[in-house]
Amino acid sequence: MNDTIYALATPLGNGVAIVRISGSKSENAVCSLFSKKTGYESHKLYHGLIKDGDNLIDDAMAVIMRAPRSYTGEDSAELHIHGSPAVARKVMEILSGLGLRLAEPGEFTRRAFENGKMELSQAEAVMDLVSSTAESQAKAALEQLRGSLVAPVAQLQDSLTDAIARAEAGIDYPEEDWECEIADELIPALNEIQTRLQNLVDGGIQGRILRDGMKVALCGRPNVGKSTLLNALLGENRAIVTSVPGTTRDIIEERVDWNGLPIRLIDTAGIRSSGDEAEKIGIERALCAMKEADLALILFDGALPLTAEDEKIAKEACGLPALAVVTKGDLPQVLSIEEVFERTGLDAVPASAFNQDGLNALKTAVYSFFESYSPAEKPDALVTNRRHLDAILSALGSVKSAIAALDKRDLDCATIDLRSAWYSLGEISGLTVDEAIVDRIFKKFCLGK
Numbered sequence: 149m150n151d152t153i154y155a156l157a158t159p160l161g162n163g164v165a166i167v168r169i170s171g172s173k174s175e176n177a178v179c180s181l182f183s184k185k186t187g188y189e190s191h192k193l194y195h196g197l198i199k200d201g202d203n204l205i206d207d208a209m210a211v212i213m214r215a216p217r218s219y220t221g222e223d224s225a226e227l228h229i230h231g232s233p234a235v236a237r238k239v240m241e242i243l244s245g246l247g248l249r250l251a252e253p254g255e256f257t258r259r260a261f262e263n264g265k266m267e268l269s270q271a272e273a274v275m276d277l278v279s280s281t282a283e284s285q286a287k288a289a290l291e292q293l294r295g296s297l298v299a300p301v302a303q304l305q306d307s308l309t310d311a312i313a314r315a316e317a318g319i320d321y322p323e324e325d326w327e328c329e330i331a332d333e334l335i336p337a338l339n340e341i342q343t344r345l346q347n348l349v350d351g352g353i354q355g356r357i358l359r360d361g362m363k364v365a366l367c368g369r370p371n372v373g374k375s376t377l378l379n380a381l382l383g384e385n386r387a388i389v390t391s392v393p394g395t396t397r398d399i400i401e402e403r404v405d406w407n408g409l410p411i412r413l414i415d416t417a418g419i420r421s422s423g424d425e426a427e428k429i430g431i432e433r434a435l436c437a438m439k440e441a442d443l444a445l446i447l448f449d450g451a452l453p454l455t456a457e458d459e460k461i462a463k464e465a466c467g468l469p470a471l472a473v474v475t476k477g478d479l480p481q482v483l484s485i486e487e488v489f490e491r492t493g494l495d496a497v498p499a500s501a502f503n504q505d506g507l508n509a510l511k512t513a514v515y516s517f518f519e520s521y522s523p524a525e526k527p528d529a530l531v532t533n534r535r536h537l538d539a540i541l542s543a544l545g546s547v548k549s550a551i552a553a554l555d556k557r558d559l560d561c562a563t564i565d566l567r568s569a570w571y572s573l574g575e576i577s578g579l580t581v582d583e584a585i586v587d588r589i590f591k592k593f594c595l596g597k
């Protein structure tokens with residue numbers, strides 16, 4: 149049987165701190181240190197005193213949650229104490245003295261997973277929810293915690309099981325006609341599975357953005373106003389601005405939340421040919437950031453004519469998700485958005501960091517780019533986790549290869565592919581996942597979760 153564990157679930161120094169306890173000794177532990185000694189109703193909060201023998205430690209609340217109706221599925225308890233480090237330390241000392249053990253990071257959630265209270269994808273969603281900073285991120289994590297991915301994955305696995313059974317029937321009775329008939333019957337079913345997997349992948353890109361933030365890189369030649377725009381969009385003087393070209397050397401990244409969309413704004417070094425070693429490294433990083441961005445904003449100085457350097461940078465952005473920004477709209481304009489489009493092929497929006505004109509329209513344009521990552525059909529669920537997306541991609545690859553095998557009437561190969569697709573999907577729920585991967589997932593959790 150599991151030993152009984154405890155951990156502080158809240159940061160210290162706040163008004164209230166919560167100590168979580170889980171395992172068979174939970175109720176006994178609470179009875180030993182709390183003034184109420186018997187007669188606890190499950191899930192009811194009691195007010196009383198915490199004492200160490202005769203020594204009064206705190207005025208507190210306690211709740212017992214009996215198995216299986218608890219987070220971990222075991223007998224559990226919580227103590228709501230004052231958020232003083234001294235009080236918390238003393239309470240934990242008493243618990244340790246009662247033979248309880250300090251929990252490892254993520255151990256409560258791991259027990260919930262092992263006791264069948266949640267699937268692995270839901271356990272991972274707990275962590276995503278705890279670390280979410282934007283509203284949409286929190287919402288996506290909560291949906292997943294509530295099992296949004298569980299049913300679609302189980303349905304896909306069921307459909308695959310049916311297909312495997314059909315294919316195996318064909319292998320067992322290997323008459324020519326049978327094989328053809330079964331292959332013809334299976335292909336439409338597998339096409340349907342393929343479409344559903346593809347939708348999950350496409351929606352997953354949007355999901356990744358919701359989870360990790362949309363990388364928006366500010367790029368362009370020196371002095372076009374990248375750092376000034378970053379500061380204006382952040383509403384603070386984060387990056388150094390000077391009138392000398394080549395001011396920014398390293399990448400600067402800051403997070404903002406635009407209407408619930410988490411954005412990672414990235415300021416980069418001005419791109420030009422330079423002999424300076426540090427600047428050269430900065431420019432390489434800038435080009436990298438441009439290529440890795442979910443959206444590259446290519447800035448052009450509206451008060452100056454377009455240069456050969458500008459056009460060269462626009463070429464680097466060719467094929468990437470990119471949008472041009474014509475800056476310094478408060479100055480007399482020499483460059484129009486029409487000219488930018490004609491000479492670079494990029495759609496452009498005008499903006500001035502000085503008087504804030506156009507900044508809202510720019511934010512709207514960024515949002516439209518996010519929406520353009522929408523899948524063809526509404527996916528069955530939003531896949532926000534890289535590990536889940538990889539499992540779905542791998543299942544998709546196997547299903548495609550099974551379809552190709554069926555086209556050639558090769559039921560043996562198709563069966564192997566279908567089994568491997570089923571196995572890949574099982575990694576999401578945790579059904580077929582390696583113990584080492586489970587260890588790695590829970591190691592990333594915070595203490596007390």
Ligand SMILES: Nc1nc2c(ncn2[C@@H]2O[C@H](COP(=O)(O)OP(=O)(O)OP(=O)(O)O)[C@@H](O)[C@H]2O)c(=O)[nH]1
Nearest residue numbers: 370371372373374375376391394395396418501502
């Ligand atoms: N009038 C006006 N000037 C601006 C605007 N944005 C930037 N500037 C000026 O343009 C100059 C360069 O601005 P930066 O923001 O440092 O330009 P940058 O693109 O980051 O330059 P590097 O870091 O050197 O690549 C500064 O003198 C700014 O004050 C604007 O919207 N209006």
Ligand SMILES: [Mg+2]
Nearest residue numbers: 374375395396
């Ligand atoms: Mg700069």
